[in-house]
Structures are given as structure tokens and as C-alpha cells.
Amino acid sequence: MVKEELIKEVTERVRKRTRERVKKEVIAAAVDETFSVIVEKVLAGNKVRIRNFGTFQLKKAGARLARNPKTGDEVQIPPREKFYFTPSRKIRFLEER
Template identity: 35%
Template sequence: MTKKDIVRTISEEVEKLTQQQTKEVVQKTFDAIIECLVRDGRIELRNFGVFEVKPRAARRARNPRTGEQVEVPRKHVVTFKPGKHMEARVRELDEAEARRQQDLDDAKKLEPPAVNPLEPPPSSSPQGRWDTDQP
């Protein structure tokens, strides 16, 4: 989903706002989040999650193309910890996937085994083949 999709969804649900007005509100919201992170280093949005600025130490890494070791300088990164409501909703995806997988497994157990047209059918006779003298 892109910012444009968010704007479209909100403007369809809030009939009093045009898409242009909604776009401005969404952009101002994002700008306010960024400014708060720069100023305070943390923003908590109840029932959504917490954005936080954390320092990342300098480290050595390897250039994947050349294999050469390079120094990565210390920097600040934004982390996000989802709120309980978001985690619960995402967990529903795992539960739904587990149910789908269980349904597929159950369906496979009920299917008859596949028949290979190149293999002769198993003999129903307890004796040997009819065209040989072996029992």
C-alpha cells in the first residue's frame, strides 16, 4: 500500500474531505511524526505502536560484490514496536494460515493416491503373473 492508496481509502470513508484535502492531512501527519522523532527521539501512538530513534554502533561489514571489508559508521535508525492491537491483528494472519494449511493437509489425506499411467496396476491375484510360469 502506498501513500496514494491511504489517501484514496480515507477520502472514500470521510465524505467531507476531497482527495487533495486528505492528501494534505496525511502528509501533515507524516511530517509531524518525523519532527517529533527528530526532536524527542520517540513517538507513541496508542493502539498502533511506538517509533523510536536508536543509535547503531559502527561496525565492519563485507561488500557482497567484492568481498572486501568496509567500515560502516555509527548512525541513528528508526525502530518500530507494534502495539498490542496491531500484533493481535497480525497474529490472526498466522492463525488463518495455520487453519488453511491444516485444511490442505486434511484434504490430501482424503485424496486417493495418484495413479501413474506408465506403471502397471498392482496385481489383485496373490499368485504370480499370469504370463509366466513363476508362482
């Protein structure tokens, strides 16, 4: 699913749930702003927990050795932070089914 499909699906569900004609542009703006807030807060060092969905956070990845695929030379990869998503127990339980 791409973002446009997500927006379409959310628009249909909101219209069905509220029985109101909600513009697709309004839903698109809400989806965009939701993603923006999550990214901004995580990059600022905060965890973003969405109940029954999961947690977005930065995790430290240590330095490691890798190989250049063309030359086979070893290359040192410096430590960095990675953007992680950890699904909630409810989501993990649904995955197991």
C-alpha cells in the same frame, strides 16, 4: 499500498463516517502533515506514540563490519541512528491471527 491509495481509502472512510463531502485534497494535506510531524518529532529525539497503533523512535545501531560484495574486503560501518516503528500490542495481536 502506496500513499495515493491510502489517501483514497481515508477519503472514502471519512466521507462515509461523517456523511459530508470532504475533498480529497484536504485528506491528502492531512496525511502529508501527519507524516511530516511524525518525522520531525522523531528526528528531534522524541518518541511518537499513537495509542493502539505503535511507537516511532530513533534507535542506536552500533558499529559493525560488513563486506564489499565486489571485492570481498571488510568495511567498517560507523554507528548510527535508525528510524524504528514498534507496533502496539493490539497490532501484534492482530498479526498473530
